[in-house]
Amino acid sequence: VKTSKPRTTYHHGDLRAALLSAARALLDEGGVPAVTLREAARRAGVSPAATYRHFADKDALLVALAVQGFGEFAAAMKAAFEASREPMADMGVAYVQFAVDRPGLFRLMFGPAVADRSKSPELLEVIARATQLFDSGMKSRKDVAPGDPVAALRSWATMHGLAMLALDNMLPGYDPVMLAQALAKKGRLPG
Amino acid sequence: VKTSKPRTTYHHGDLRAALLSAARALLDEGGVPAVTLREAARRAGVSPAATYRHFADKDALLVALAVQGFGEFAAAMKAAFEASREPMADMGVAYVQFAVDRPGLFRLMFGPAVADRSKSPELLEVIARATQLFDSGMKSRKDVAPGDPVAALRSWATMHGLAMLALDNMLPGYDPVMLAQALAKKGRLPG
DNA sequence: TGTACATCAGTGAACGCGCGTTCACTGATGTAC
DNA sequence: TGTACATCAGTGAACGCGCGTTCACTGATGTAC
Numbered sequence: 001v002k003t004s005k006p007r008t009t010y011h012h013g014d015l016r017a018a019l020l021s022a023a024r025a026l027l028d029e030g031g032v033p034a035v036t037l038r039e040a041a042r043r044a045g046v047s048p049a050a051t052y053r054h055f056a057d058k059d060a061l062l063v064a065l066a067v068q069g070f071g072e073f074a075a076a077m078k079a080a081f082e083a084s085r086e087p088m089a090d091m092g093v094a095y096v097q098f099a100v101d102r103p104g105l106f107r108l109m110f111g112p113a114v115a116d117r118s119k120s121p122e123l124l125e126v127i128a129r130a131t132q133l134f135d136s137g138m139k140s141r142k143d144v145a146p147g148d149p150v151a152a153l154r155s156w157a158t159m160h161g162l163a164m165l166a167l168d169n170m171l172p173g174y175d176p177v178m179l180a181q182a183l184a185k186k187g188r189l190p191g
Numbered sequence: 192v193k194t195s196k197p198r199t200t201y202h203h204g205d206l207r208a209a210l211l212s213a214a215r216a217l218l219d220e221g222g223v224p225a226v227t228l229r230e231a232a233r234r235a236g237v238s239p240a241a242t243y244r245h246f247a248d249k250d251a252l253l254v255a256l257a258v259q260g261f262g263e264f265a266a267a268m269k270a271a272f273e274a275s276r277e278p279m280a281d282m283g284v285a286y287v288q289f290a291v292d293r294p295g296l297f298r299l300m301f302g303p304a305v306a307d308r309s310k311s312p313e314l315l316e317v318i319a320r321a322t323q324l325f326d327s328g329m330k331s332r333k334d335v336a337p338g339d340p341v342a343a344l345r346s347w348a349t350m351h352g353l354a355m356l357a358l359d360n361m362l363p364g365y366d367p368v369m370l371a372q373a374l375a376k377k378g379r380l381p382g
Numbered sequence: 383t384g385t386a387c388a389t390c391a392g393t394g395a396a397c398g399c400g401c402g403t404t405c406a407c408t409g410a411t412g413t414a415c
Numbered sequence: 416t417g418t419a420c421a422t423c424a425g426t427g428a429a430c431g432c433g434c435g436t437t438c439a440c441t442g443a444t445g446t447a448c
Contacts, residue, residue: 009410011409011423012424012425037401038400038402038403039400039404046426047425048401048402049404049425049426050424052404054424059404068423080321094384111359112222112298112359123238150373153370153373157349157352157353158345160352160355161347161352161355164355167303168301171310182341183344188446200443201388202391202392202444204389212395227433227435228436229434232432232435238392238393239434240393241391241393244390244391245391248435339438
């Protein structure tokens with residue numbers, strides 16, 4: 001499958017962005033294992049070697065995708081936080097929703113594909129930003145002492161675990177987002 | 192690395208078990224990606240083709256490992272449940288402990304390596320057994336209505352999320368088991 | 383107890399695959415004067 | 416405004432790798448009579 005039209009110019013113009021978006025499509029279609037330099041190059045209409053003008057190696061491409069992912073994630077959390085008077089509940093639901101909507105990306109972000117995150121300061125920073133947003137949500141929660149780290153971690157772990165169990169098909173027959181609502185709002189299971 | 196001594200007999204004797212234990216060692220050493228039929232055969236001192244006398248394909252080997260893993264997991268949960276008057280808390284801690292002790296196995300069991308679990312009735316059954324144990328723990332919990340599915344799921348998701356975040360290096364500097372204790376017992380974060 | 387023979391569990395060589403990565407190269411671009 | 420030249424972003428072919436899997440085969444085992 002070729003995403004881009006054949007080029008007319010020798011130079012691509014914005015190959016880096018094209019490779020990233022091709023890789024992102026691969027991630028969405030087939031998960032982390034489907035992301036390869038060669039296939040991304042193919043879709044961008046370019047030879048495999050050309051990728052090395054823009055990424056030092058495959059890992060650099062994965063890191064770039066993860067950075068992008070955490071950026072989107074932080075934005076989604078922020079949106080849920082700001083649009084609500086129940087920020088923790090809505091952030092929890094948004095967390096699971098994000099994972100369900102972009103399973104490949106979610107796995108890339110949190111999984112072992114990027115082995116050593118500390119090699120990329122940019123990645124560390126965007127992770128810190130996404131995490132901090134989650135923490136600051138905790139601090140405004142009504143029923144919890146501000147900045148209670150145990151409660152913050154509990155909420156995070158709960159939603160992360162729910163997302164993972166859902167992606168990994170351990171909750172067959174349930175709608176993950178409805179489960180997230182039930183857990184976040186301490187309501188009942190529908191059905 | 193060769194695990195077994197060179198054979199003296201033409202037939203191996205118990206190649207299936209040898210392959211499984213070699214594969215298990217690979218899993219412990221290098222995670223799911225390190226598990227290959229060829230390397231397992233190498234360690235068992237046997238040609239690659241010999242594996243096909245005992246496993247239909249690679250997926251069958253992975254399924255067998257997962258079955259083994261869920262068996263160990265169920266046993267660990269059962270032990271924690273029976274040894275305690277705070278079964279939920281101790282099962283939670285045991286859950287995280289299991290993941291930390293056997294990260295490769297844990298990932299294989301819950302992750303996407305085994306794509307379609309429904310192809311193996313044996314796997315489905317052992318999963319059901321492990322899950323049911325967790326549920327029955329819920330039912331004896333003092334502070335929760337017996338069989339409350341929301342509370343059961345919440346505990347499960349919380350511990351699973353904590354385990355995953357820990358394995359995926361998202362909680363650097365913390366001891367996952369101590370965090371599990373804090374979350375399970377609703378205590379404070381030490382430090 | 384001995385023998386013919388089916389069956390089973392291995393061998394060893396080979397297959398095709400797609401991957402990440404490197405290399406010498408060439409076409410296009412941009413800059414200095 | 417034109418030209419020499421350095422630099423940049425591509426090409427295309429090739430490398431070695433390890434993998435899962437198949438094939439015709441052979442050595443060992445077990446069973447029927």
